[in-house]
Amino acid sequence: MALTLRSGYLEMLRTCWRLQARHVKIPVLNQMGLLYPAIARHRSSQSKLPSSYVPPTSLSRPPWPEVSYISSDEEERQHKVVLENVNTLLAKEDYGRLFAVVHFASRQWKVTNEDLILIENHIDAECGDRIRLEKVLLVGGEEFTLIGRPLLGRNLVRVEATVIEKTESWPKVHMRFWKRHRYQKKRIIVQPQTVLRINTIEVAPRLT
Amino acid sequence: MVFLTLSCWIRNRGPDRYWKVQEVLSNARHFRGRKNRCYSLAVRAVRRAFVYATKARKIKRRNMRTLWISRIAAASREHGMKYPALMHNLVKSSVEVNRRVLSDLAITEPKSFLSLAKLARARQQEGFGAALGDGKEPPGVFSRIVTLQ
Numbered sequence: 001m002a003l004t005l006r007s008g009y010l011e012m013l014r015t016c017w018r019l020q021a022r023h024v025k026i027p028v029l030n031q032m033g034l035l036y037p038a039i040a041r042h043r044s045s046q047s048k049l050p051s052s053y054v055p056p057t058s059l060s061r062p063p064w065p066e067v068s069y070i071s072s073d074e075e076e077r078q079h080k081v082v083l084e085n086v087n088t089l090l091a092k093e094d095y096g097r098l099f100a101v102v103h104f105a106s107r108q109w110k111v112t113n114e115d116l117i118l119i120e121n122h123i124d125a126e127c128g129d130r131i132r133l134e135k136v137l138l139v140g141g142e143e144f145t146l147i148g149r150p151l152l153g154r155n156l157v158r159v160e161a162t163v164i165e166k167t168e169s170w171p172k173v174h175m176r177f178w179k180r181h182r183y184q185k186k187r188i189i190v191q192p193q194t195v196l197r198i199n200t201i202e203v204a205p206r207l208t
Numbered sequence: 209m210v211f212l213t214l215s216c217w218i219r220n221r222g223p224d225r226y227w228k229v230q231e232v233l234s235n236a237r238h239f240r241g242r243k244n245r246c247y248s249l250a251v252r253a254v255r256r257a258f259v260y261a262t263k264a265r266k267i268k269r270r271n272m273r274t275l276w277i278s279r280i281a282a283a284s285r286e287h288g289m290k291y292p293a294l295m296h297n298l299v300k301s302s303v304e305v306n307r308r309v310l311s312d313l314a315i316t317e318p319k320s321f322l323s324l325a326k327l328a329r330a331r332q333q334e335g336f337g338a339a340l341g342d343g344k345e346p347p348g349v350f351s352r353i354v355t356l357q
Contacts, residue, residue, distance in 0.1 A: 005323040039327075064336070065352055067336045067337050067340065068333070069335055099317065101305060101309050101313075108305065108306045108308065108309045109237075109309075110309050110312045110313065110316075137303075137305055137309075138302065138305060138309075138320070139297065140317060140319075140320045142319075143293060143313050145317075145319070145322065145323045147302075147303055147324065147327065149301065149302045150303060150304035172265075173261065174262050175255065175256045175258035175259050175261075175262055176262070177255055177256075177258075184255065186258070187283070
């Protein structure tokens with residue numbers, strides 16, 4: 001392939017000469033560069049780089065991405081700064097609407113003030129009772145988020161709700177049918193439901 | 209002479225056929241074609257509808273979960289992480305928020321989702337650091353591999 005390239009260059013040179021009526025004379029050095037491009041590259045590279053230079057390959061660096069290490073002091077300083085900011089925010093009590101992720105009735109709910117929740121089972125509280133939801137996983141506002149691992153402390157967050165309504169669901173039909181086997185069963189399922197209204201979410205201003 | 213067998217020939221077929229038929233047709237009123245008017249066609253259509261509804265209640269849970277997962281994956285890719293990495297690192301950091309709430313947070317609370325993604329990213333980097341180690345052999349081990357120093 002190199003030979004054909006060189007012959008192609010020669011052909012180009014010959015056509016150039018013919019077109020320009022042999023007045024153009026390419027100096028000898030450049031001629032060598034055109035005829036043998038490897039020599040041109042070698043010439044240019046020799047002058048700039050040190051002898052210990054190894055060109056980069058796919059094995060020059062490990063295939064996993066670089067991990068940046070932070071020293072433990074730096075980390076502690078960063079943690080302190082974050083804690084101070086969050087503590088000042090909580091002390092001012094200037095946050096607007098708070099939301100909380102609460103674990104209740106084997107489900108997790110993302111909850112704010114004045115929210116209605118429909119729970120598909122029976123609860124042992126009467127209508128109008130005030131309930132405290134204790135298992136809180138996450139509390140957040142516009143400026144900060146408190147993430148529990150997995151739960152937040154009981155003296156940190158307080159979520160209160162009221163039982164509004166205790167009803168039954170609409171009658172759902174559970175039907176089984178197996179074709180060509182004369183088998184069908186029909187059953188009507190009615191499940192008890194409870195409606196809770198979330199009244200308040202409060203955060204206590206003390207964090208270590 | 210009175211003809212007394214006439215009364216024996218009258219059949220009493222049951223007083224509430226109308227209501228039994230209405231029970232089925234009322235479930236079929238929103239169907240298309242003759243299935244919403246003619247009883248024999250309606251019975252079959254209503255039976256199929258009830259069976260589909262029972263099966264769909266199970267499938268809905270599966271579909272919702274895949275939807276949440278794809279939403280969480282999209283949101284985590286916006287922050288430069290992939291879904292498996294995010295979930296694994298959240299589990300390792302003992303944060304037990306489930307996929308439904310995570311997808312809700314990604315939609316309505318982007319800053320909180322970003323903080324969770326950063327937490328997962330930090331835990332991931334810690335894991336990489338622990339895996340890579342110091343780059344030295346553990347003490348007391350004689351290894352065939354000789355590093356040029």
